[in-house]
Amino acid sequence: MASRESRKDGEATRIRILEAAGELLATLGFAETSNKAVAAKAEVDLASINYHFGSRSGLYQAVLGEARRRFLDIADLQRIIQAEQPAPDKLLALTELVVRKASRGRESWHLRVLAAEALAPSSHGQEVLHPQKALKLTLLKQLFSEITGIPADDPTLVPCILSVTAPWAMLLIGPRGGHGALRDILDMPGEVVTAQLYSFTLAGLREVGRQYQLRATAADC
Incomplete structure (x- = not known):
């Protein structure tokens, strides 16, 4: 049960980061969007971004992949x-x-x-x-x-x-x-x-x- 709840929390955090990054990237662009700004908007620490996406580039690619899927x-x-x-x-x-x-x-x-x-x-x-x-x-x-x-x-x-x-x-x-x-x-x-x-x-x-x-x-x- 604890493991299942942990996975739910982890997925919720990932989605929150993805949404925050998407909003910032749409407004500021890749060059002006830092992981620090994303973390602040998503209300998570920088380690969470690295854990779920590996890097700033990995986060951007995830955002693009989600955007493409939605369109x-x-x-x-x-x-x-x-x-x-x-x-x-x-x-x-x-x-x-x-x-x-x-x-x-x-x-x-x-x-x-x-x-x-x-x-x-x-x-x-x-x-x-x-x-x-x-x-x-x-x-x-x-x-x-x-x-x-x-x-x-x-x-x-x-x-x-x-x-x-x-x-x-x-x-x-x-x-x-x-x-x-x-x-x-x-x-x-x-x-x-x-x-x-x-x-x-x-x-x-x-x-x-x-x-x-x-x-x-x-x-x-």
């Missing part, structure tokens, strides 16, 4: 893209998820931390974010291939990923500012933002697929 984890992509439903429905579900998480989390530290890392990548952050990039790209190419009819390994799909995910990234970065168009967009009903993003994305992908088929037909003539 759009690889499990979210796998669940949606590998589902048994038409590709346009998968795209709609993915767009809905991104808009919903961006809207709900705009005042939370996890979006601001991810935005800061996206705008000024650090070596500490890349260790956390890079390993999943390849799998995420593969999953997105799989979905776009289903919509466009273009083979998933064709380079034509690479610009599609940028065109589709850029608005998602802007939704992520938008909450860093107090005012402006991005803030106004996030104040709109989620279903309105989702519908417009989805319509533009689906139409764009279908047009890329149509042009691809025209080029393929011309090449065969």
Whole structure:
């Protein structure tokens, strides 16, 4: 019983440190956030931070990992893209998820931390974010291939990923500012933002697929 209670206390302390670090990193950035400041905000001693995270870098990586999980984890992509439903429905579900998480989390530290890392990548952050990039790209190419009819390994799909995910990234970065168009967009009903993003994305992908088929037909003539 004592051991179980100790584990509960340890996990509670870890979460408290993680939340305190997230808030400070979102506000001040990695360079200006010290373990001492985190310890003070979390009301723990420095030894607790070292015990749970090993180092300042380890704490930052843990914060980034939690932020990524809260925004759009690889499990979210796998669940949606590998589902048994038409590709346009998968795209709609993915767009809905991104808009919903961006809207709900705009005042939370996890979006601001991810935005800061996206705008000024650090070596500490890349260790956390890079390993999943390849799998995420593969999953997105799989979905776009289903919509466009273009083979998933064709380079034509690479610009599609940028065109589709850029608005998602802007939704992520938008909450860093107090005012402006991005803030106004996030104040709109989620279903309105989702519908417009989805319509533009689906139409764009279908047009890329149509042009691809025209080029393929011309090449065969």
